[in-house]
Amino acid sequence: MSIRHVVLSDLHLGARDSLLTHVHGDGAIAEGPSEVLAAFANGLRETLGDQERPQLVLLGDALDLGLSPFGDVSKSFLQLLDACFPAGGPDLFNREIIYIAGNHDHHLWRIAQDNGFLTQLESGKIPGDLDSVTDIFGTPSHRCRLMESLLLHRPHLHDASVKIAYPNWGIADQQSGRAVVMHHGHYLDGMYRALSNVRGFLEDGEARPATMRQLEQENGPWIDFLWSDLGSAGEVGSEVGSLYGTMLSAGASHDFAEGIARRITGGLHAKLGINPKMPLKYGVTLDNLIRAAVDLTAGRAAERQRDGYGHVLGEEEIADIGWYLGTPMAHQMRQELGDVPRELSFVFGHTHKPFQDELLVDGFDVPVGIFNTGGWVLDEPTLMPVQGCAAMLVSDELEVASLRLFNDPTDGTMAPVRVEGSGRANRLADETAEAVSRASAHWTDFSNIVHERIVEEADKRTRHLLEASNEELREAAE
Structure with missing residues (x-):
């Protein structure tokens, strides 16, 4: 058995609070991989040994476009390339990368949609509209032009490519009945389905969409507007600073939501002549609806996933996973495969809280293996107990570890560093655990470097918070 895919999510390259972003003391992006990134690549290379190079799958929020400028993100992606595909050294992965966009890099899917439409126009066709979603299974036909343009900065990678899928991508073996499907995880979170919730309210109907196409058509523009491009939003983006930090405070979240809502309603009135006080239903005005939707998005719903530090999943989140797998995903899998797989493994990220488990889902005969990648970014001054990071390994027999x-x-x-399965018998987990043990010296170095970076970042943030508190006290005294 060999490892066929390595899945990484929530790298947030370009973000200063990502453990992978290499920065100088003054905060500028540095050349070459960070110590954490280099140590990870060394440990993984030793673990893989001399087997055929696996495919790298970047499962969303690999680029921190939501909060960081395109230039910083681009320089940091080159750091990843230098660690995984060093000039003059052995590649860690094969040269076809799969990219599945998330909420913070949804803009990459927007670029791919536009390019796909233009390509068809140039071939003499006039498509009906942009592609809303891609097929789950098979090699994606869309290319990630931003990343492929960055590949040109490394001439030895002239034959590399980045294929982009959205919002899901997977591998299926109909003979064995196994499949592995990957999704960044944002559509499991109700805050990213805000416009579907609005539609459900207005129609007195089911808010959760029945198909992937409906899910993306209703909510994609919302995600792109508020979550995927703030890094290049000039004053607005810089005022937000760190959306994660803002969400950690209910007051700050509410203030942020109010500011965004004012911009939206003011723009509707000034540019389109739409009165935000116009009644919609039950005495609710357009202004009320926008403010409630944005406040829910920037505040309370965010706290549900990111601030639930005592658990990895709550009841509502489990219900959302069941809906996603059993309704829109099952619908698309039946379209592509004729039926749902007998044995499904589902990999996602987004929450920054790694775990693995099994979940009973309506429509599936066998419990679904659920795997979360966690993330590489520090949301708090230090990690909380359930926060952390994992890499998902997929074998040629479609087992996941x-x-x-x-x-x-x-x-x-x-x-x-260790290897864990979801609970079912898993030969991949057993074999990889032995390989990790053989590479223990490299992984010990990695753990020590990560620990040092976490402590360093925690000290830095604590000093920053104390300085801010002292400044507030001085201002209050004056």
Whole structure:
């Protein structure tokens, strides 16, 4: 058995609070991989050994376009290339990368949609509209032009490519009945289905869409507007600073939501002549609806997933996973495969809380294996107990194993890198655990470097918070 795919999510390259972004002391993006990134690549290379190079799957929010300028993000992506595809050294992965866009890099899918439409126009066809979604299975036909343009900055990667899929991509073996499907995870989170919720309210109907196409058509523009391009939004983006940090405070979240809502309603009135006080239903005005939707998005719903530090999933989140797998995803899999797979593994990220488990889902005979990648970004001054990171490994037999990389240091000690399955028998997990053990010296170095970086970042943020508090106290005294 060999590892066929390595799935990484939530790298947030370009973000200063990502453990992978290499920055100088003054905050400028540096050349070459960070210590954490280099140590990870070394550990994984040693673990893989001399087997055929697996395919890298970037499962959303790999680029921090939501909060970081395009230039910083681009320089940091080159750091990833230098670690995984070093000039003059052995490649860590094969040279066809699969990219599945998330919420913070949804803009890449928007670019791919436009390019796909233009390509058809140039071939003499006039499509009916932009592609809303891609097929789940098969090699994606869309290209990620931003990343492929960056590949040109590394001449030795002239034959590399980046194929983009959205919002899902997977591999199926109809003979064995197994399939693995990957989704960044944002559509499992009700805050990213805000416009579907509005539509459900106005129609007194079911808010959760029945198909992937409907899900993306209703909510894609919303995600692109508020979550995927703030890094290049000039004053608005810089005022937000860090959306994660804003969400950690209910007051700050509410203030941010109010500011965004004022911009929306003011723009509707000034540019389109639409009165935001116009009644819609039950005495609710357009202004009320917009403010409620934005406040829910920037505040309370965000806290549900990111601030639930005592658990990886709550009841509502489990219900959302069941809906996503059992309704829009099952609908698309039946269209492409004729039926749902007998044995499904589902991989997602987004929450920054790695775990693996099994979940009973209506319509599936066998419990679905659920795997979360966690993330590489520090949402808080330090990690909370359930936060951390994992890389997902997919075998040629479509078994999935979680390479658990790090979690919150307990009593100042990092748990060692280890391999875990979802609970069912898993030969991949057993074989990879042996390979990780053989590479233990490299993984110990990785754990020590990660721990040092977390402590360093925690100290820096604590000093920043204390300085801000002292400044507020001085201003209040004056």
